[in-house]
Amino acid sequence: MTKIKNLELDYFTAERFVAQIGIVSIQSRIEEDSPLNRRWTSYSEVGDSIYTVEGYAADFGRPRGVDTDILMALETLFMCQGCPGNNTVTTTAYEIVQLVYRNTSGVLYKRLHESLLRLWRVGFMVSWGHNDPEGNLVRFANRSLSLIEAVQFWSQGKRRDSPDLAEIEAHGKLVIRFSEQLAGSIRAGYYQHLNRKLLTELEQPVARALYRILQAHRPPDGVLTCKVSHWGTRCGIIATDPRKIRRTLESAHDELRASGYLAGVEYTGRGANQEITYHYRAAGSADPHLVELLRSVGVAKPSAMQYAAEYPDRVETTVQYVKDRKGTRNKAGLAVDILLNPEKYDLPEALTTPVARAEDAKKATQQSQQAAEQAADAEFQARQAVLLALDPATQWENCCSTIRLLTKGVLAESGLTRLEALCRTGEVSAAELSRRLSASVSKAERSAFMQVFARQHTLTLIEDARRVSSG
Structure with a gap:
């Protein structure tokens, strides 16, 4: 055998x-x-x-x-x-x-x-x-x-x-x-x-x-x-x-x-x-010097051989850029990303041509990101307008998952039950509350907002429930 x-x-x-x-x-x-x-x-x-x-x-x-x-x-x-x-x-x-x-x-x-x-x-x-x-x-x-x-x-x-x-x-x-x-x-x-x-x-x-x-x-x-x-x-x-x-x-x-x-x-x-x-067809071979340069910033040998063969005119500038960046944890990942997407970085002109002029490419990227953000914001505002036009009970049904997720760790279960009742009767707008919670930049900001909101609407916080049970 x-x-x-x-x-x-x-x-x-x-x-x-x-x-x-x-x-x-x-x-x-x-x-x-x-x-x-x-x-x-x-x-x-x-x-x-x-x-x-x-x-x-x-x-x-x-x-x-x-x-x-x-x-x-x-x-x-x-x-x-x-x-x-x-x-x-x-x-x-x-x-x-x-x-x-x-x-x-x-x-x-x-x-x-x-x-x-x-x-x-x-x-x-x-x-x-x-x-x-x-x-x-x-x-x-x-x-x-x-x-x-x-x-x-x-x-x-x-x-x-x-x-x-x-x-x-x-x-x-x-x-x-x-x-x-x-x-x-x-x-x-x-x-x-x-x-x-x-x-x-x-x-x-x-x-x-x-x-x-x-x-x-x-x-x-x-x-x-x-x-x-x-x-x-x-x-x-x-x-x-x-x-x-x-x-x-x-x-x-x-x-x-x-x-x-x-x-x-x-x-x-x-x-x-x-x-x-x-x-x-025979593939082009990589310059050993360029391979070693990429290896010096942690790029694995097979990857270094590939990228050195594909982008020989970019390797030296890329490696120098990576080495000049202080505090970069993933140098290999940064080097690969620069080789594949040089227009994302403020690099010497020699590296970015013929892809694009560095300044023009950077401006185009910023414009693209800004357009994407504006489109996403417009889409979000349109969804909010639709939600705000719904009756209170339907608003709650559409927003309750988001509200429960974003108030997790702050509101007690009894507080959530009371909040649902307030939203279903229209005393609190579920769509507006969901929007306000989603707009919070950090968990700490969201928690601070909910602390005030809960006091205003007599909602039980988790810390209040614990205090009662321990007392």
């Missing part, structure tokens, strides 16, 4: 491995009522490895299409935030939508919501073994795998509406907690380093998803060959007919050839034995 030597089960958690086995389908659409949208088993042989993946997607369906972009954006932010020990990414829906779609159309927040739920609910059992050319028995290693453990966000919706109708708030805090395996692999440096320039140039989600899978399989000699049916499995394509697989891949192949990533794609053979061969 062929033995798997020195097999580390942690290999299964590597982010690059997640791309190799096609957990996220490159297809943009999968029929909702298809059994393969809920549970599937795929077998493939690519290179010298055999994989069997059993996927369980529960109620939201198999991850697909743009979900790859969402996952990559979250992984990038996780790295830029210093790979926090609690495995979380803290961001906003607005930031993710901008990173992925590069516009902020309202329908995109619904798509983001759906993507996050698919990535959260999917789980896998992966079996892996070496391909034995002599046909002997193969010993398989097996492990369960997940991507996201928890999703936390704010939404707006009527109290009795279906949760599906609630919209994720654009500027509310969005917190994603990766699984321990995935976060650990990124933190340890097993992150798949992709060409961000190429990703922004590729227009189709299917092309970006295929690029990620191809890069995960890229061999040293730049030539990859396998059966079309097995490659379709790796790409998460539901169809098993080689002709349908070829049609699904065609547009992505065209774009990857046009971008210069692929030198060519060849098909040989017929029927079930048909094979596909990819010819990769």
Whole structure:
């Protein structure tokens, strides 16, 4: 029996491995009522490895299409935030939508919501073994795998509406907690380093998803060959007919050839034995000096090699800027963010061209942020106007969750009960109270306001209830 030597089960958690086995389908659409949208088993042989993946997607369906972009954006932010020990990414829906779609159309927040739920609910059992050319028995290693453990966000919706109708708030805090395996692999440096320039140039989600899978399989000699049916499995394509697989891949192949990533794609053979061969274009090598500069501020070696090759004209100025900043805890994350988004920083002109002049880019960013804030404020004021026009009881039903959350730790339960009665009768405006609480800058400010408000309306505070019980 062929033995798997020195097999580390942690290999299964590597982010690059997640791309190799096609957990996220490159297809943009999968029929909702298809059994393969809920549970599937795929077998493939690519290179010298055999994989069997059993996927369980529960109620939201198999991850697909743009979900790859969402996952990559979250992984990038996780790295830029210093790979926090609690495995979380803290961001906003607005930031993710901008990173992925590069516009902020309202329908995109619904798509983001759906993507996050698919990535959260999917789980896998992966079996892996070496391909034995002599046909002997193969010993398989097996492990369960997940991507996201928890999703936390704010939404707006009527109290009795279906949760599906609630919209994720654009500027509310969005917190994603990766699984321990995935976060650990990124933190340890097993992150798949992709060409961000190429990703922004590729227009189709299917092309970006295929690029990620191809890069995960890229061999040293730049030539990859396998059966079309097995490659379709790796790409998460539901169809098993080689002709349908070829049609699904065609547009992505065209774009990857046009971008210069692929030198060519060849098909040989017929029927079930048909094979596909990819010819990769040679990638530019990184200057060792630039790699060492990035390493000196804590950038992991694989990342340093990638960014030194992609942004050779920015590395020296970036590293100097980071080193000049005193008290920066996450120097590596700052360096990566500067390389990817130089227009966000007040940097020498040489670093920001040809992206934009530093002053113009900074002004444009400020204007964009100001416009986003104004739009969010206008939306909030519009919602408030609608709420204030409702009858007192309906106001309470729409605002009670927010009021309960923001008065937690201040009002006793009896105080909340009396507050509800006052709001339902119209003696207190629930919408106005909710607005005032939400406008508080800090918890201390909110607590001070509620102390005064409670005295004015004879509401029992938690500290009063404790004093009575102890007396």
